[in-house]
Amino acid sequence: xxxxxxxxxxxxxxxxxxxxxxxxxxxxxxxxxxxxxxxxxxxxxxxxxxxxxxxxxxxxxxxxxxxxxxxxxxxxxxxxxxxxxxxxxxxxxxxxxxxxxxxxxxxxxxxxxxxxxxxxxxxxxxxxxxxxxxxxxxxxxxxxxxxxxxxxxxxxxxxxxxxxxxxxxxxxxxxxxxxxxxxxxxxxxxxxxxxxxxxxxxxxxxxxxxxxxxxxxxxxxxxxxxxxxxxxxxxxxxxxxxxxxxxxxxxxxxxxxxxxxxxxxxxxxxxxxxxxxxxxxxxxxxxxxxxxxxxxxxxxxxxxxxxxxxxxxxxxxxxxxxxxxxxxxxxxxxxxxxxxxxxxxxxxxxxxxxxxxxxxxxxxxxxxxxxxxxxxxxxxxxxxxxxxxxxxxxxxxxxxxxxxxxxxxxxxxxxxxxxxxxxxxxxxxxxxx
Numbered sequence: 001x002x003x004x005x006x007x008x009x010x011x012x013x014x015x016x017x018x019x020x021x022x023x024x025x026x027x028x029x030x031x032x033x034x035x036x037x038x039x040x041x042x043x044x045x046x047x048x049x050x051x052x053x054x055x056x057x058x059x060x061x062x063x064x065x066x067x068x069x070x071x072x073x074x075x076x077x078x079x080x081x082x083x084x085x086x087x088x089x090x091x092x093x094x095x096x097x098x099x100x101x102x103x104x105x106x107x108x109x110x111x112x113x114x115x116x117x118x119x120x121x122x123x124x125x126x127x128x129x130x131x132x133x134x135x136x137x138x139x140x141x142x143x144x145x146x147x148x149x150x151x152x153x154x155x156x157x158x159x160x161x162x163x164x165x166x167x168x169x170x171x172x173x174x175x176x177x178x179x180x181x182x183x184x185x186x187x188x189x190x191x192x193x194x195x196x197x198x199x200x201x202x203x204x205x206x207x208x209x210x211x212x213x214x215x216x217x218x219x220x221x222x223x224x225x226x227x228x229x230x231x232x233x234x235x236x237x238x239x240x241x242x243x244x245x246x247x248x249x250x251x252x253x254x255x256x257x258x259x260x261x262x263x264x265x266x267x268x269x270x271x272x273x274x275x276x277x278x279x280x281x282x283x284x285x286x287x288x289x290x291x292x293x294x295x296x297x298x299x300x301x302x303x304x305x306x307x308x309x310x311x312x313x314x315x316x317x318x319x320x321x322x323x324x325x326x327x328x329x330x331x332x333x334x335x336x337x338x339x340x341x342x343x344x345x346x347x348x349x350x351x352x353x354x355x356x357x358x359x360x361x362x363x364x365x366x367x368x369x370x371x372x373x374x375x376x377x378x379x380x381x382x383x384x385x386x387x388x389x390x391x392x393x394x395x396x397x398x399x400x401x402x403x404x405x406x407x408x409x410x411x412x413x414x415x416x417x418x419x420x421x422x423x424x425x426x427x428x429x430x431x432x433x
Contacts, residue, residue, distance in 0.1 A: 006334035013326050013329030013347060017326075020355050024138050025135065026138065027135040028073075028135045030134065038074045040058060043062065049062075049063050050064055067418070074107070074111055077104050078121040078399055080401075096405050100402065121397050125377045126377075128374075136358070139358045139362075146348050147349065150348045151279050153273070154273075154344070155274065156273075157339075158270060159269055160211055161199050161211055163196055163200070166194050169184035169185060169187055170188075170262060172257070173247060187263070189241065194230070197233070198231070200214055201229040201231055221261045223244075223245070225242055226241045228240075243262055246260070286356055290356060301420065304420060307424055307428050308424040325350065368407045380397060
């Protein structure tokens with residue numbers, strides 16, 4: 001049963017990612033068509049076409065490897081520009097010049113006279129920005145919808161003052177197994193007589209208002225004697241506890257460990273629905289964390305490469321491919337120690353964060369990403385606006401084809417990055433347990 005649930009979690013999460021990719025392309029296609037750009041293809045996936053159908057000008061289909069998607073708009077590259085002497089501006093010779101010329105030739109291979117008013121490069125700069133922003137903004141929208149569903153409908157699981165479980169022994173949070181080793185000392189909670197179902201009332205006469213308050217008291221009380229009053233079935237019972245020092249997760253950085261007071265009880269949880277303001281603030285926090293992760297991507301990928309060849313262990317916070325994320329989703333789905341609602345909420349949250357990452361990554365101002373085309377459109381707007389202010393002739397459209405050499409290098413790096421992450425997620429995956 002566990003293997004079946006694991007597989008189901010992997011498949012459903014992967015389908016969620018594929019649906020997000022498909023909707024990303026819809027975010028480009030809809031405004032492009034609204035602005036009169038001819039869209040000839042809409043595909044989910046890469047490689048060999050396994051199904052397609054044509055509606056109007058557009059061929060819709062699915063390709064063999066559903067690890068991406070694309071739409072094809074005609075006229076993405078403007079024709080070459082020439083100076084007064086008829087010489088091509090920009091790269092015109094050598095390998096780079098031929099590369100750009102070949103790309104232009106392919107771009108206009110199937111463009112007819114009737115298509116001249118439907119070319120992308122001829123559209124106003126702000127229309128180009130809207131079209132190219134449509135994809136990542138669709139992912140932002142999906143992230144907001146998904147996370148709103150989790151936080152506002154399912155709610156956030158927060159610990160309360162009830163005792164869900166009492167630890168049998170003292171062992172560090174980094175222990176690979178929850179099973180006590182022979183000779184491990186009994187937990188202070190077990191020695192004090194805590195039971196599942198107890199509800200903490202006060203500590204040394206101070207009434208506890210939340211689990212966080214109680215946890216802070218325990219963490220700062222190693223080696224101290226505490227008198228803890230609990231409600232046990234409507235009857236108040238006083239327990240004498242002596243917290244010990246233990247290796248625990250940091251409250252401010254869950255990837256670090258600290259030495260703090262330890263009692264040995266796991267709190268119960270209650271789900272609390274949050275406001276839309278909470279959704280926005282959490283999105284802001286996720287955006288900040290994702291931005292930092294993108295800035296540190298080169299060094300993090302170096303660590304992934306070392307993990308791929310066995311030179312170091314895999315960092316749990318390292319980047320993952322969709323393969324790795326799907327495996328994590330499978331582990332979450334099959335974890336019987338987590339409530340079903342919590343598992344579902346965790347999977348949805350993971351999908352929301354993936355959408356946010358896809359959006360921010362695509363906004364990087366570098367071709368072939370959406371941000372590169374947005375940057376080209378903004379550059380065109382600035383240059384034309386500056387020419388108008390100086391009462392100079394219109395400089396015309398920005399020739400983004402001149403950036404193709406950089407785009408090909410960037411695309412090669414992205415492919416290598418994807419291969420590295422997928423391979424590492426297969427041979428040395430991130431595991432939650």
